Amino acid sequence: MAPRGFRAAAPRRFVALLAALLLLAACTGGGGGGGDGGGGPQTSPSATADEPGDIVVASGRDVTGKNGVRQRLIDAWNVRQEREGTGYRARLVELPGSADEQRSQLLGALQSGSAGYDVVNLDVTWVPEFAAAGLVRPLPERLVDGDVIPSVASTARWDGRVYAVPFNSDVGLLYYRPDYLRQAGVQHTDLSSGLDWERLRTLIVDLDDRDPGAYDQGWTTQLAAYEGRTVNAVEAFASAVPDLVLTDADGRYRATAGQLARGIAELRRRTDASYTLPDAVRSDEAASVGDFADGRTAFLRHWPSVYRTLYQSFTRRQLGVAPLPGRAVLGGQNLAVTGASRRAGKAAELIEYLTGRESERCLLDAGFAATRVSAYTDDTVRCPVTAGAPSASPTGESADRMPRDAAGRPEYARPILLPALRRAVHRPRTPLYGAFTQTLTARLGPLFGAGPPSDEELARALDEELREALPD
Template sequence: MGHGPGRPGRRSARRRASALLLVLLLAAGCDAGGDGPGGTDAPGGRSGAAGAPDAPGEIVLASGRDVTGKGGIRQQLIDEWNRQELSKGSGNRARLVELPGSADQQRSQLLGALQSGSAEYDVVNLDVTWVPEFAAAGLVQQLPAPLVDSDVIPSVAATARWRDQLYAVPFNSDVGLLFYRSDYLKAAGVAEPDLGKGAAWPTVQKLIGALDAAGKKLPDSYEKGWTAQLDASYEGLTVNGIEAFASAADKELALTDADGRYTGSVDDLKAGLDELRNRTQASYTLPDAVTSDEADTLTDFAGGRTGFLRHWPYAYRTLHQSLSEEKLGVAPLPGKAVLGGQNLALARGSQHTAAARRLIEFLTGKESERCLLDAGFAATRLSAYEDDALVCKAAKPSGRATATAPAASERTDRMPRDPRGRPAYARGTLLPALQNAVQRPRTPLYGAFSQTFTAQLARLQGDKPPSDAQLAKDLHAQLKKALP
């Protein structure tokens, strides 16, 4: 899930003032944070006859914005690959092209460029929900299965496949998490909130009740219990909706089959709507949540307006730039959390397939994944979390892991770390959350699904929302049309 486009004039003067706080947070926290080739004879390839060697040249990787900032970890890893290629005298050099705009705008740019051949992209960094669409359209090449080995977290590895074929390699993952104000809870008499594995939404409701009962013990800035990305104009409401639907399901929720066709039922949808309505009750949800994206909710939470926040892993680093370890806590999202993230795929028209494959293998290898984890991303490999001998040598001191954590004088961030330099929450919270996460529907028509899904869910935010039973029937009928 990417950042949504700006929406001037939709929030109050207080919101505009709090936006200044986010600018300061991102300046501090983000300048340090919602697929290998199939061979030269892959469909649409321009590399010449099968087995013909690549001509040395520039390898272009197209991607969305790096939440670790300009010159961030992705660029650092590419710089390291370039150094290695230079030392080998290969004649190859990689260049990162960051696409502007929201995630939807980036998807449109990539689709247009690959369909028309107007951009010489060799590697494309795809949102996990885009893989079926790009694979089914023949815009990316099928890859050999060994590129995704058993070290890749199984739930994450599944995002790289379409119809049991590999089309991408997981680069960095993402998963919904629950951030909370530890200092607010302590002021309310809750020293150790019970938010471990297996916690359900009523646990959060009970804790919010304790905050509300604390009254003047909390700062004047506190308004409501929690906030999330509920804006229907982008992917935020889809993600929060799927998390509610999956949490309410008696079994694993599957709204599509292996071919991307709709398989949901009215009963499943009704249960999900009931859960979503419960999670977004006006009595404890910040009113601005219905027009909020990732940046908005970060601003509101960091500004003290809420005690709880649903967000992505990069918020751990960003929020710690203004909130100390004693004030900020993080836990798995109660119920089911949705997987996000990006996967690297080899563009159909690449003229440098062998070198592009080596670049993908390097960027998704064990050491690179450890570097991504140290920098604030959710790594895709188990070894990044579990192998204490694995260290990152390609990053700046603020993200580099050594035998012990980097000295405070070397760091440019305030993110808490374990003795091996990983983010302190990586093993105990982030990894289990990734392992237990669920995917959004897998279909080449995901854009149509998301648009239909959010359009119907947005009716819950109206002055006269329909009943769950009626909305479930309407949503069922519309999804059957969107995903024939």
């Protein structure tokens, strides 16, 4: 059990750590549809004559901290270029603001040509929009080879072509407090093999009867009016309707009001007030992990990146991680070459390095979800960049308290994270994803208010609006 003073101390300890989480793109979508971006598909990198100079990589903030693993991978590539005398050097530019704000900045910069970006780090939900608008170039198929986790590899393509290469992935997981469960008299507190929602509700009832520590309510997640609500909804919909197809391969809306009603009913059950921390309806990633760290709840739905963050304060006896009950949404970020790049060929080479086997092992060791199977299963693949030097946290701390297996990976990576990524479901893939997520987020709002409408009433309204937002 956490000390009684933990609730007061946790916010001070976590404030800098949580700030980085606000910028996680793994669980954010876009807003709005694609423009013409200069029109039409761009030529492949090999068709462009490169000019020596800086290759500018635009990305959101690296949650592994100052001089984090992304910067160190770029530094290692630069050392190779200097040694070979190529005349190229990569430079990382971190974009400020939330992921939605970053998307708007990238769209504006690429459509206007006002920023000299060669490589952009895109949320997986943005790839169809940027590809359809001609803002990023097709890439060689070999960059997404058979080592990339199949569910993750599919995020790289649009309209039959590769437009981006998976860099780091993401998937919903369930974090929990085994010490709270022990205090509630639960005999089997290792949930790593998985559980369903009925088992989770039973455990919450046990906790409510004993009320351990600073505990308030069973579980929390991200239900504020932003992409977190969309993620939770898609997970509930996919769990309730296993064969649900919200959009087809061309991004056209294909669900029915009846299917939506079943999904809404499942979301309503999951977020029932008797099981869910009241603050969840106003929570984003940072707020929800803060409530969990503060001891207010025993279960948290979140992304792999907080595994390392939480172990800065919790011990093995206080923290566990399990697959999310039901279906979990796939997130992550992919690297793409911009249509306007004057160094497109070399930029593609940089992407190949940053997403290669050794680089993906570096990302996994630092706390990201790697995109390649070999990072999880091949002990001969090692990280040459971070070996013996764990990446710093957003607060500048260098201590690495994250449990690791015999090969040095995060302990949960192979038995829990890799299977979760393989089973993960996609959010709709469409150039109009922004319109989809804005419609879903807004229309589901009444579900979390006073006197919510029936499942069928809400589903009919949502079905009608989605048909308008995603026309055939």
